């Protein structure tokens with residue numbers, strides 16, 4: 001466990017030293033990692049911090065509005081890039097390729113914003129498990145392995161690179177960040193794209209976004225998972241009225257974990273599972289089937305891609 005106050009002092013000092021008199025751009029996603037980074041940097045360099053939120057079109061229901069509201073006090077700029085992301089993802093099926101495409105787009109957008117503001121440095125909320133999983137070749141987290149090599153920033157500042165997730169939450173507490181940020185469930189950088197198997201299209205993302213909102217509504221408060229979500233995993237047969245039809249299959253996942261390196265599925269009551277299946281299939285007409293994933297990590301990962 002880190003000594004929170006000491007960590008905060010050292011991180012602020014390091015950001016000050018690395019940034020010098022320059023401006024620093026941060027990719028704020030609203031997750032606990034980037035929020036802690038933004039708060040540390042705001043304390044270190046004040047308005048030389050340029051916080052930018054990219055709306056990729058791959059975020060959860062109402063997430064963009066929430067984050068814009070929560071961070072308006074530090075001058076958060078929202079960039080609507082949904083069309084660009086969907087265009088770049090056309091025809092991309094391979095999960096690693098998806099992460100690379102999304103990582104590349106992110107960095108290019110930040111470079112564009114940095115040029116507009118004259119910022120020289122990029123601040124990132126990379127944490128320790130991101131680094132080891134990327135090194136181990138399990139997958140390239142978009143904020144690590146997917147980073148283009150010809151990056152145009154002078155340097156990248158990563159103050160949380162030695163911390164595990166629960167330590168980041170402790171630091172968030174030490175910084176007095178609101179509870180909705182401190183206890184925000186982890187959400188992958190590539191967003192709903194890695195919860196949509198196969199090609200990413202606006203239609204499939206709209207479906208998985210609704211399903212995910214239902215899963216969160218039914219699970220977060222009542223069952224307190226470390227992480228839960230819905231993923232669109234393929235097409236199957238269903239029957240609605242008297243008609244046999246093809247419809248999407250939604251997988252629901254809810255896990256306990258400490259640090260995301262291992263995870264155990266929650267033993268959910270049948271009535272909860274029935275309710276989720278009933279709501280998803282009735283509220284989203286394109287869905288024919290709902291399954292609950294009972295695989296631990298390992299051998300499965302938490303996300304589907």
Ligand code: XMP
Pocket residue numbers: 099139140141142143186187188189190194227260297300301302303304305
């Ligand atoms: P996996 O699927 O590897 O997920 O068991 C472990 C944790 O990491 C999150 N995750 C990601 N976060 N970029 C991120 O920033 C990514 O590409 C990514 N992939 C997975 C996942 O939600 C889980 O909490």
